[in-house]
Amino acid sequence: MKEEPIMDIALANDEYYFVGLWNTVLSLLASTPDASRLRINIIDTGISDESWNRLAGAIAKHPAPPTLVRKVFPRERLEGLNIQGPRSPLVYARLFLPEILDCERVLYLDSDLLVFRDVLELEDVDLSGHACAAVINEDAGTLDFDLSEKEYTSLQLDPKSKYFNAGVLYINLTFWRANNYTSKCLDFLQNHQFRLADQSALNAVMSGEILPIEKQWNRLVNHVSASELTTPNFIIHYTSNKPWQLLSDAPAMLLWRKFAFDTGLDLSPPHKRQDIYTRYPALSILRTVGYGLKALWHAFLKKIDLAEGYSYAFSYWAKHFANRKVRAREFKLAILKIQSSQYGPDWMLGHNLEGAESSVNLLMPQMKLAVKGKALTSLLRDRGRSRHFIGIQIQRRMQSHLKDVLKDESKLRMSGVCSDVPVSITSWPPRAHTLPLVLLSMLEQSVRPSGIHVWLSFGDEEMVPDYFKDFFSEHGVVFHTTEDIIPHKKWLPMLEMGVDTPFAILDDDTYYPNDMFEALAAEGAKYPRNIVAHRCHRISVGPNGNPLAYTEWEKDIEFESSAGHDVFPTGCGGVLIHPEAIGEDFRRRDLIAQLCPRADDVWLKAAYLDAGFKCRKSRYHFPCLDFPGTRDSGLAVANVDEGGNDLQFREVLKYFDLKLDS
Numbered sequence: 001m002k003e004e005p006i007m008d009i010a011l012a013n014d015e016y017y018f019v020g021l022w023n024t025v026l027s028l029l030a031s032t033p034d035a036s037r038l039r040i041n042i043i044d045t046g047i048s049d050e051s052w053n054r055l056a057g058a059i060a061k062h063p064a065p066p067t068l069v070r071k072v073f074p075r076e077r078l079e080g081l082n083i084q085g086p087r088s089p090l091v092y093a094r095l096f097l098p099e100i101l102d103c104e105r106v107l108y109l110d111s112d113l114l115v116f117r118d119v120l121e122l123e124d125v126d127l128s129g130h131a132c133a134a135v136i137n138e139d140a141g142t143l144d145f146d147l148s149e150k151e152y153t154s155l156q157l158d159p160k161s162k163y164f165n166a167g168v169l170y171i172n173l174t175f176w177r178a179n180n181y182t183s184k185c186l187d188f189l190q191n192h193q194f195r196l197a198d199q200s201a202l203n204a205v206m207s208g209e210i211l212p213i214e215k216q217w218n219r220l221v222n223h224v225s226a227s228e229l230t231t232p233n234f235i236i237h238y239t240s241n242k243p244w245q246l247l248s249d250a251p252a253m254l255l256w257r258k259f260a261f262d263t264g265l266d267l268s269p270p271h272k273r274q275d276i277y278t279r280y281p282a283l284s285i286l287r288t289v290g291y292g293l294k295a296l297w298h299a300f301l302k303k304i305d306l307a308e309g310y311s312y313a314f315s316y317w318a319k320h321f322a323n324r325k326v327r328a329r330e331f332k333l334a335i336l337k338i339q340s341s342q343y344g345p346d347w348m349l350g351h352n353l354e355g356a357e358s359s360v361n362l363l364m365p366q367m368k369l370a371v372k373g374k375a376l377t378s379l380l381r382d383r384g385r386s387r388h389f390i391g392i393q394i395q396r397r398m399q400s401h402l403k404d405v406l407k408d409e410s411k412l413r414m415s416g417v418c419s420d421v422p423v424s425i426t427s428w429p430p431r432a433h434t435l436p437l438v439l440l441s442m443l444e445q446s447v448r449p450s451g452i453h454v455w456l457s458f459g460d461e462e463m464v465p466d467y468f469k470d471f472f473s474e475h476g477v478v479f480h481t482t483e484d485i486i487p488h489k490k491w492l493p494m495l496e497m498g499v500d501t502p503f504a505i506l507d508d509d510t511y512y513p514n515d516m517f518e519a520l521a522a523e524g525a526k527y528p529r530n531i532v533a534h535r536c537h538r539i540s541v542g543p544n545g546n547p548l549a550y551t552e553w554e555k556d557i558e559f560e561s562s563a564g565h566d567v568f569p570t571g572c573g574g575v576l577i578h579p580e581a582i583g584e585d586f587r588r589r590d591l592i593a594q595l596c597p598r599a600d601d602v603w604l605k606a607a608y609l610d611a612g613f614k615c616r617k618s619r620y621h622f623p624c625l626d627f628p629g630t631r632d633s634g635l636a637v638a639n640v641d642e643g644g645n646d647l648q649f650r651e652v653l654k655y656f657d658l659k660l661d662s
Helices: 018-030 049-060 089-100 119-124 149-154 173-178 181-191 197-205 226-230 251-262 281-300 304-322 324-339 354-363 373-380 385-406 435-443 466-474 486-490 492-496 516-526 589-595 600-611 636-641 644-656
Strands: 007-013 038-044 067-072 105-109 113-115 132-136 164-172 210-212 235-237 423-426 452-457 477-482 503-506 530-533 536-538 567-569 575-577 614-617
Touching: 007 018, 007 089, 007 119, 018 038, 018 049, 018 113, 018 251, 038 049, 038 089, 049 067, 089 105, 089 164, 089 173, 089 181, 089 197, 105 173, 113 251, 164 173, 164 197, 164 235, 173 181, 181 197, 226 251, 226 324, 235 251, 251 324, 281 304, 324 516, 385 435, 385 466, 423 435, 423 486, 435 452, 435 466, 452 486, 466 477, 486 492, 486 600, 503 516, 516 530, 516 575, 530 567, 536 614, 567 600, 567 614, 589 644, 600 614, 600 644
Parallel strands: 007 038, 007 105, 038 067, 132 210, 423 452, 423 503, 452 477, 530 614
Antiparallel strands: 105 164, 113 235, 132 164, 503 575, 530 575, 536 567
C-alpha cells in the first residue's frame, strides 16, 4: 500500500505567545482526523523547555500523533539589517522558512488562530507557478490598504491589486527559493515604508504570484458573526486584540478561552479592557459620528487616503450601531451555545474539570447575572406582610397580562434567543390558577427554554381549560399525562422519555423573574459537573456523617466559589438536572414509592451523592416568592413543618448506604 505523504506545518513562537501556540496546535489536531500525516515544525524564538515539554506531552496523547520538530530561529540572520519597527525574530520568522526547513511545501500558521477545518484539504491546491496560496485580507483587500501612494508608485505596483493576509500561507518553498524571495523581502523592509512588517513585504514582493483561496482558511475575527462562531468550519484569526490579553465578553473571545479551558490550559486573567465605546454600546454613536467628522475634515484638506480610511470606519460602525439589537440577540445566543459546548477533543479530556473550577472565572467572561433580585430577596425573607402584598401585586399583574395576550390586546414578550435546555414542570388541580402564570413567565424569559413539558396525572387533564391548553401548545408547551408519582412527575418521566441531556425542573407555584432561566442555563454551562440551583440549603452533618434535622440546616445559602456534597438544591428556584447523575436504581418507581414518595428534592440529592455529583448555589439572587394561597396546598407542610423530609432522607441514605462529608 502506498504511504500517504506528510504535510509540513510551520509555526513561529516565543514564550509570550505560548498560550496562542497551544490553542492553535491543539485545535489543528482536533480538526485533522488523520493527524499522523502532519509534521509540525515549531520555529523556536524563545520558548522555555517547560512550555515545550507540556505542549509535546499534550500532542503525544493523540491516538495518532503527528511528528513534532523544534527548530531554533537563526537570529544572526537579522543582525546588521536596518529594519524599521519591531525587531523581534517572531515577526520575521516566516520569511526564513526556505532556509530553516528542508521540504517543498509548508503550511505556515500564525499562533493566534483557532483551527476548525481539516488542513489536509489544502493538499489539493495546485501551487505551480505561485509563491504561495493565501486568503484576500478581509479588512481591505487591495494593496493600497497597506502601502502609501509613494511606495506603490516607486515599486510600479497596481494599488488595486489583491492584498493578502499572511496569517495562513500555503507556501511553495521550491518556487520561493528559486526566486530568492527571502532576500527580496528583507531588501524591501530595509528600503521602504510599510505598515505591517513582513506581511507588507510579502504582498509587495510577490504581487501577482499569490494564489487566492477561499476565505474559510483565514477568517479575521472582527468579520465573523456571532452565529457563525457557534458552528465554525473555518480558521478563526485573532488579529489586533489577543484573547489572552483582552478582558472581553464577546463570543469570539469566549470561544478561545473555552477551548483553552477544555484542553486544560491555565491562564492568568487578562488585564487589558475593551475601549469605552465597546464596553458601553450607548456611546458607540459618538464614535460613529467622530469617524464621519474626521472623514469630512481630511477630505476638506484633500488628504484622500486618510479621508477614505475614516469613511470606511464610519460606514462600518454606522452599520454596527444600526444592527445593535440584532447583534445583542446573536451574542447572547452564541454565548450560551459556546459555554454549553465541549471543544476539547476526546483524547485531551483526561484532566480533572472538577478541580479546575477555581480557575474557571479567569477563563470565562463574568456572566452578567442579575443582582436586582437581591433587595427583593432580602425584603421577602420575613414571610410577612411585605411578601403577601408583593405576591398579590405580581399575581394580579401577570393575570392581567395573560388575559390581554389571550384577547390579542397585548403581545407575548418572547425572546428571539432559545437555549438548548428544556424545562419540566408538574402540577395538580389546587394549582390550576398558578400553572398558567408559571408557563407565561417561562415563555417570556430573556432566554427561552428549548421546550416546556408539563406532566399531569391521569384524570387531572381537566384542570387546564382548553383555551389555555391551545394557547400554550401553540407556543411550544407540551402537556403529558402519566401515573401519579406526586412530585417525581417533574423529572422521572423526562428520563423515561429518553432525555439524556441536562434539563431544568421548576415548581408550579412560584414567581420566576424573566432572567432566571438565562442565569440557570449560563451557570450550568460553566459548571458541567455540578448540579446548579438558584435556591439551596446547607445540610448540617453530625459526627457520624448523617444529616441533622432539617430545622438545623443553614437555609438559603449565598453563592460560594466551590461546590459541595452538603449543598441541598430546592426545586422552587429551578434546578438543572444531569441525567447521568441519576442512576438506574434511582429511576425505579417501586423504590421511590417505598422510600421517598413525597420529597423529590431529597430523592434527587441522594442520587447525586451516589453518582458523585456535587451541588452548587448559583450567583443569582432568587426571590423565592410563592403565589399567595399556594403553600397551604403543597407538600411543604408535611415535608418541612411536620418533619417528612428528615424521615425520608434517613430512609434513603440508609437503604443506599450513603454518607455525607462531616
